[in-house]
Amino acid sequence: MVEQELIRAAQSGDRDALITLLREIEPYVYRTAYYLVHNEQDAMDASQEALIRIYTKINSYEEKAQFKTWVQRIVTNIVIDKFRRSKPTVSIDEHNLVFLGKEDVEKEVLSSYAAQDIREAIDRLPEHHRTVVVLRYLQDFSYNEIAESLNLPLNTVKSYLFRARQQLQTMLQDYEKGGVRG
Numbered sequence: 184m185v186e187q188e189l190i191r192a193a194q195s196g197d198r199d200a201l202i203t204l205l206r207e208i209e210p211y212v213y214r215t216a217y218y219l220v221h222n223e224q225d226a227m228d229a230s231q232e233a234l235i236r237i238y239t240k241i242n243s244y245e246e247k248a249q250f251k252t253w254v255q256r257i258v259t260n261i262v263i264d265k266f267r268r269s270k271p272t273v274s275i276d277e278h279n280l281v282f283l284g285k286e287d288v289e290k291e292v293l294s295s296y297a298a299q300d301i302r303e304a305i306d307r308l309p310e311h312h313r314t315v316v317v318l319r320y321l322q323d324f325s326y327n328e329i330a331e332s333l334n335l336p337l338n339t340v341k342s343y344l345f346r347a348r349q350q351l352q353t354m355l356q357d358y359e360k361g362g363v364r365g
Contacts (some may be wrong), residue, residue, distance in 0.1 A: 186250060190204065190250060193241050194244070205234055205237065205238060208234075208254055209230065211251070212230045212258050215255060219258075230258070232261050233254070237254060237257060249331075252331045255318070259333065263310065300355065304350075304355055312346060314333065315333070
């Protein structure tokens with residue numbers, strides 16, 4: 184079934200269609216939550232809450248907006264609410280380097296340091312800048328989709344992204360000189 188047909192069937196009370204739809208969007212919902220909170224448990228909690236909200240609010244979805252934009256708004260609002268209630272934590276991924284050669288290990292370690300520093304820099308951004316960065320660069324949303332998802336004017340989205348890029352560039356400028364880690 185095409186997504187719109189699944190949505191209409193789910194809105195008509197077809198439980199199987201709703202479950203199929205939720206299963207299709209579950210990875211997308213989790214990925215968005217994880218990119219915003221960087222913590223597996225918090226992302227799982229936010230994803231579950233978002234899927235429940237989608238389940239209970241499917242009838243309020245109108246085809247004025249794209250379905251993924253509507254879902255994105257739900258996930259983002261849940262994560263923002265969690266950020267407001269508690270300070271977010273950053274989890275550092277463990278890398279299994281046992282099977283890599285020496286050069287590969289060095290590249291992987293440097294890459295993991297860079298990725299960690301980028302995540303930490305994104306986490307230091309103000310909430311509204313962090314959210315638009317995640318949506319634009321990690322979820323590949325267009326400016327219009329971000330504006331629609333966050334219910335913001337298009338120029339505000341552009342301004343947030345511009346300022347966020349400036350802040351990130353300042354925070355990460357040492358990488359242009361060969362990296363900040365030893």
